[in-house]
Amino acid sequence: MAFRLAPTAEAQGFRLEAHETVGSTNALALERAREGDPGKLWVVSKRQESGRGRRGRAWATPHGNLAATLLLRAEGELRFAATLGFVAGLALAEALDAVVPAGRISIGLDGASAGSNRFELKWPNDVLASGAKLAGILLESSMLEGDRFAVAVGIGVNVVAYPTDLPYPATSLQALGSSCDAETLFLALSDAWASNARLWDAGRGLSAIRQRWLERAAGLGGQVAVRIDGTIVRGTFETIDEDCRFVIRDDKGAVLTITAGDVHFGAVASAGA
Incomplete structure (x- = not known):
């Protein structure tokens, strides 16, 4: 079967550019933006040879995996565009629920008890199944003329x-x-994506996205360790705030708000991250 868009996506003006192999779907999408593409363009492939993960990590995928990037053009506050990663996580988890039959997939973080969701969202940008990473999300942006910018929402499964x-x-x-x-x-x-992006509504519906994300949050209420620039902070995962930042309470009762870091749960958090 060839790649194709859902009728709901086509009705909202999304377009598709499909490849058998690419270097990076994110890089290709941003190249299209610089060439003048108006956005709402999905760039997809079953093989990615020079993709990137968080913090510049290499992320190549063998043939048969999914590399998908949605190119969007926007204006206004970039901080709202940064929350598109949470829209992407929700959309992917819902898609997985729709196409993967219930059965062998269960959730358990580092030996923790199973949750009610087969696919859980790990802050800030991973989708987990059976406590292991199934997918990652990477947002990249590029400034364009007229105070506009392009955002590439990369999803690798x-x-x-x-x-x-x-x-x-x-x-x-x-x-x-x-x-x-x-x-x-x-x-x-x-x-x-079409339904969740409509709910997000250019950031105006972020509170609803946040609530739905928390309903799928991995490790919520459990012990967590966050590595921030070589320093490890430990505590209990309390919530994500209104800007989708990670909030933990340390052993002394202090509440810490974290904007970026590598998160570890359960036994890994207790033993060392």
Whole structure:
């Protein structure tokens, strides 16, 4: 089956550019923005050879995984655009729920008790299944003329394979017993994005997105360790605030608000991150 958009996405003016192999869907999307593309463009591929993860980490994907980037053009406050990662997480989790049959997939963070969601959202940009990373999200932006900017919302999903040389558990849909392919997942993702983006409403609906994200939040109420520039902060994951920043309460009762860091839960948080 070829990549295609859901009818709901087409009705809202989204467009599709599909490739068998790309260097980076994010890089290609931002290139299209600089060429004058008006946005609402999905760039998708089943193989990505030179993609990037958070903090510049290399992220290549073998054939059969999903690399998808949505190019958007906007104006106004960039801080609202930064919350699109939470829209992406919700959309992807809903898409996975729609196309992956219930069964073998369960949730358990580092031996913690299973949650009610088969797919959980780990702050700020991961989707977990069975306590392991199934997908990652990366936002990149580029300034354009006229005080406008382009945002590339990159979504990478381990459909058929996952990396084994990571410092944390990872998994794929295939490893979890699912036969869903990249094309089927993208079709559902384009549909789920359309509804969640409408709810987000250029940041005006962020409070609703925040609440829905918290309903799927991994590790909420549990012990957490956050690595920030080489320093580890420990406490209890309390919530995300109105700007979607990570909020923890340390052992002394102080509330800390974190804008960026690597998060570890459960046994990993207790033993050392």
